Amino acid sequence: FDAALMTGGIEAVKANIDAIENNVKVSMQPNPATAQTQMTIEGVNGEINFSLIDMSGRVIAEEVINANEVKTINVSSLAKGTYFVRLTNSNFSKVEKLIVR
Numbered sequence: 274f275d276a277a278l279m280t281g282g283i284e285a286v287k288a289n290i291d292a293i294e295n296n297v298k299v300s301m302q303p304n305p306a307t308a309q310t311q312m313t314i315e316g317v318n319g320e321i322n323f324s325l326i327d328m329s330g331r332v333i334a335e336e337v338i339n340a341n342e343v344k345t346i347n348v349s350s351l352a353k354g355t356y357f358v359r360l361t362n363s364n365f366s367k368v369e370k371l372i373v374r
Contacts, residue, residue, distance in 0.1 A: 297367050299360065301346070305372035312344040312358065317365065324359040325371075348373045 296316040304310055314321070317340045325334040325346065333351070338344050346358070348371070356371045 297360070297365055299358070299367060299369045301358070301369065301371055304370075305374045306346075306348050307374050308349045309345055309347045310371065312346055314340045314344075314360065317362065319362070321360050321362045324361075326357045326359060328355055346371070 298315040299312065300315075301310045301312045319340060320337050321340045323334075323336050323338045323344065324332050326332055333356070340360075348356075351373045353373050356373060358369045358371050360367045360369075
């Protein structure tokens, strides 16, 4: 068992995940939003997990979406405030802030 080799392998995987995460660009227009916002994702393809989370950490909505398609997020039924959009797949995790007015 070579602990240094294992640590190096883990660091390489983490560096790769960080590189993918840094290349993923998320845009939500408009933000702040009142009725809905259009989310576009660049730098990743295929299916990703989408979660909408309130400030207390409660998951309000969750679904698998296609990263190549524009996602419309309906916020008209949400209370005014700050929410988080979490996007994940096996290669990255990214959190973006969404403000509802």
